[in-house]
Amino acid sequence: MDIKFIRTNPDLAKEILIRRHEKISLDEILAIDEKRRQLIQVRDQTRMEHRQLTEEIAKIMKSRQVSNEYNQANIDSIIIECKTLGQKVKDIETELAQIELDLENKTKYLPNVAHESVPDEDTVVASWGAKPDFSFKPMAHWDVGEALQILDFKAASKLAGSRFVLYKGLGAQLERALINFCLDTHVKKNGYTEINPPVLNLEDCFYNTGALPNLADEMYKCTQDPFYLIPTAEVPLVNLHRNEGFNEDDLPKYYTAYTPCFRREAGSYGKDVRGMIRIHQFDKVELVKITVQENSYDEQEKMRKDIEELMQMLNLPYQVKLLSASEMAFQSAKTYDIEVWAAGCEAWLEVSSISNCESFQARRANIRVRRKTGELEYVHILNGSGLAFPRIYVAILENYQQKDGTVIIPEVLRPYMNGQVKIG
RNA sequence: GGAGAGGUGGCCGAGCGGUCUAAGGCGCCCGCUUGCUAAGCGGUCGUGCGGGUAAAACCGUACCGUGGGUUCAAAUCCCACCCUCUCCGCCA
Numbered sequence: 069m070d071i072k073f074i075r076t077n078p079d080l081a082k083e084i085l086i087r088r089h090e091k092i093s094l095d096e097i098l099a100i101d102e103k104r105r106q107l108i109q110v111r112d113q114t115r116m117e118h119r120q121l122t123e124e125i126a127k128i129m130k131s132r133q134v135s136n137e138y139n140q141a142n143i144d145s146i147i148i149e150c151k152t153l154g155q156k157v158k159d160i161e162t163e164l165a166q167i168e169l170d171l172e173n174k175t176k177y178l179p180n181v182a183h184e185s186v187p188d189e190d191t192v193v194a195s196w197g198a199k200p201d202f203s204f205k206p207m208a209h210w211d212v213g214e215a216l217q218i219l220d221f222k223a224a225s226k227l228a229g230s231r232f233v234l235y236k237g238l239g240a241q242l243e244r245a246l247i248n249f250c251l252d253t254h255v256k257k258n259g260y261t262e263i264n265p266p267v268l269n270l271e272d273c274f275y276n277t278g279a280l281p282n283l284a285d286e287m288y289k290c291t292q293d294p295f296y297l298i299p300t301a302e303v304p305l306v307n308l309h310r311n312e313g314f315n316e317d318d319l320p321k322y323y324t325a326y327t328p329c330f331r332r333e334a335g336s337y338g339k340d341v342r343g344m345i346r347i348h349q350f351d352k353v354e355l356v357k358i359t360v361q362e363n364s365y366d367e368q369e370k371m372r373k374d375i376e377e378l379m380q381m382l383n384l385p386y387q388v389k390l391l392s393a394s395e396m397a398f399q400s401a402k403t404y405d406i407e408v409w410a411a412g413c414e415a416w417l418e419v420s421s422i423s424n425c426e427s428f429q430a431r432r433a434n435i436r437v438r439r440k441t442g443e444l445e446y447v448h449i450l451n452g453s454g455l456a457f458p459r460i461y462v463a464i465l466e467n468y469q470q471k472d473g474t475v476i477i478p479e480v481l482r483p484y485m486n487g488q489v490k491i492g
Numbered sequence: 493g494g495a496g497a498g499g500u501g502g503c504c505g506a507g508c509g510g511u512c513u514a515a516g517g518c519g520c521c522c523g524c525u526u527g528c529u530a531a532g533c534g535g536u537c538g539u540g541c542g543g544g545u546a547a548a549a550c551c552g553u554a555c556c557g558u559g560g561g562u563u564c565a566a567a568u569c570c571c572a573c574c575c576u577c578u579c580c581g582c583c584a
Contacts (some may be wrong), residue, residue, distance in 0.1 A: 106541050112553045119553090122565050126510040128562095143564090150564040313502090442521095445538085 069178050070431060071101055071171070080419040084181050089394040092177060100171045100466060107167065111160040115396055118153040121146060135172075150482035176281060180428040182393040183365070183402040190392050196376065197385030199409050200467050208412040209465040213239065216492045219344070231333060233344040233458065238491045242464070242477070243351060245484035246457050247326050250353040251379060254454060258374045260324035265304035267327050273307040278399030278425070285334045285345040297330035301354035302451045306429050309358065314437040314447065320367060321358040324454070326351065344458040345417060351457045357450045360437060361427065364448035365402070368424045372404055375420050375454045381480045384463050385409040387416060403427045408459060412466035417459040422452035 074081045074094060082094055125146060200206075213219030218239025224232040235243050253262040272282040274296055279287065288297040298304060305323045314321075329352050340346035355374070372388070379386045391403040400423035407416035411456045427446035430436070437447050468476045474492035477485060 105542065108553085112542065115553060118564085125564055129510070147564045154564070250535080 069181055071097070071175060074098065075101060082243060085178075087182055087393045088396075089424070090177075090179055092174070093436060095404065097171065097174050100167060100174065101201045104164065104167050104171060106201050107160060107164045111157060114157050114160065115340055118157060121150045121153065122284060139272060151484065163297070169312040176275075179398045180278075180401050180425060182396065183426075185390075185425070186393050186396070186402050187390060188392055188394075190395055192394070193390045193404075194376075194417060195385075197286060197383065197409075198363050199385055200411055202411065204471050206466055206469055208343060209410070209462040212412070212465040212469050212473070212475060215411050216475065218242070218362045218491060221343075222325065224247065226435050228348070230341070231347045235349055238485070238488065241485050241488075242481070242491070243457060243461065245477075245481045246455075246460060247351060247353060248484050249481055250454055251324060251326055253378060253381070254324040254353070254355065254374065258322070263301075263305060263323050263325040265301065265308070265325055265327065266331075267304075268293075269298055269303050269307065270294055271296065272305050273310070277303050277306045277311065277429050278432075279303060280398065282398050284330050288330050288332060294460065299331045300325060300329050300352065300451075300453075301327040302356060304339050304357035304432045305354060307433055309435050310433045312435055313360070313444070314435070316360065316437055319358060319360055319437060319447065320363065322357045323358075324353060325356075326353045328352075329456075336364040342373075343413075345462060347458060353449075353454050353457075355452045355454045358435070359448050359450070360439075360449050361445065364426060367448075368404075368422060368450050371452045371454075372406075372422050372452060375406060375452055377423060378455055379408065379419075382460070382464070382478045384460070384467060385490040397421075397423060398421070399425045399428045403430070410459070410463045410464040411460070412469070417462065419456050419459045419463075420453040422450070424448065424450045 069081060069084065074097060078094060078098060084093060085094070100189070120187055125143070128143060128146075137490055207215075210219065210221065210246065214221070216239070218236055220234045220236050223236075224234040227234070250261060255262050268290065271280065271294060274283075274287070280300060283299065290296070301457075304327075305325055308323065311319075328349055332348055333348060336346060344350075355371055356366050357364075357371060376386070376388070386406055386408045389405040389407060391400075391405060396403045403421055403423040405418050406420040408419045409415075410417050426448050429449045430446040435447050435449070436444050438444055464478060465475055468478065470490075472492075474490045476490045477488055482488060
């Protein structure tokens with residue numbers, strides 16, 4: 069929702085905010101914008117006058133070299149007038165800069181417009197697989213993992229404190245197998261291009277994706293250098309083409325990246341403290357697509373299918389939730405969450421969030437496409453996790469656990485673990 | 493971290509205080525010419541912001557890595573920073 073849209077459709081814009089439970093005053097924004105536009109007009113007018121005088125001086129200076137018909141006083145008076153105008157322009161620019169900063173500070177908190185298919189309540193729209201039956205009481209993953217000595221929370225806390233995990237032996241191999249399985253599937257089967265990006269990114273990148281300003285407290289910031297640690301590979305993938313233009317034929321672009329992700333989890337003290345459901349550093353394979361606007365919702369469905377297929381290949385029961393307007397991330401127009409069933413915790417855990425951000429991020433990152441008609445427009449950008457591993461790991465340990473304490477390895481992962489069939 | 497070179501339109505590349513409204517070339521698109529290909533000739537071709545319009549046309553203004561400064565006037569002069577390349581130092 070940019071300022072032009074608000075200016076032309078103020079009532080519609082207000083409704084949109086109400087749907088998303090946002091309490092930002094658009095009237096204030098509109099008033100600032102009005103003032104801004106007035107100032108721009110005055111500034112440009114003054115600048116024009118200034119320029120004309122400058123040109124006149126240039127002419128005089130030139131002809132003076134040939135003849136001496138202009139006297140010094142004459143020129144001096146024009147120069148003084150010119151100086152005055154120049155100062156006036158500077159004053160206006162100072163005032164304008166303040167107003168534009170003000171406007172930016174207000175508009176950067178405006179969320180994306182929710183798509184018309186987005187409901188007012190979270191809605192489960194699909195589910196797959198059956199919750200496993202056990203002849204015994206299934207254990208939580210932290211018990212399974214520690215008993216098998218593949219997870220070591222104590223060692224992790226020695227190194228980094230709470231909310232970290234350390235994988236060991238076959239446990240570390242399992243994590244690596246998950247990463248490779250997902251990447252390989254996206255690259256070989258679904259046509260995504262693999263990227264291995266920096267995980268320290270500059271502040272602008274975070275603003276462009278929508279992570280800043282809202283999630284500032286969620287991220288780790290470097291004190292000596294202007295970096296943040298990425299909370300998701302969405303940040304580098306979306307910014308890969310920052311300030312670039314595409315031809316229509318270049319699109320769509322499909323990208324995938326494995327990266328560690330870092331989150332402070334501020335404000336969730338005491339929530340999910342045990343185990344690895346909510347940790348400060350975790351591995352994730354991310355998907356990002358860049359498309360022309362009319363294809364983005366089809367592409368979102370395709371992305372959802374790509375991710376669901378991973379779940380099915382891993383044989384993990386899941387449900388798909390269509391998020392309500394008020395639950396979605398700030399930058400998203402439509403989001404599906406995929407939740408895996410974890411038998412030990414007896415909970416649905418979010419393992420993927422598939423968002424169509426439409427042109428929200430493209431506007432901030434300035435990524436456009438030249439259409440065949442010659443027109444320039446913003447691209448649509450989508451992202452989805454495929455997948456976030458700790459919770460997949462949790463589901464595997466809890467759903468695949470056996471009475472004797474061993475854990476069967478999902479079939480698709482065995483080739484990545486030297487054919488190993490089970491752990492323990 | 494130290495020394496040097498550089499950053500100009502879609503690309504190459506000139507310009508180093510006042511017709512820069514950015515040369516020239518390549519490329520793109522349109523037209524003409526030529527039996528196809530190639531070549532030739534002419535024309536067109538940026539983005540943001542504001543105004544204007546039903547939409548265009550059009551008008552104003554800004555933009556030569558970024559941000560400041562000097563000047564009546566900055567791509568051009570000064571300062572700071574960023575990035576790229578080369579060399580040196582340090583280091584996985």
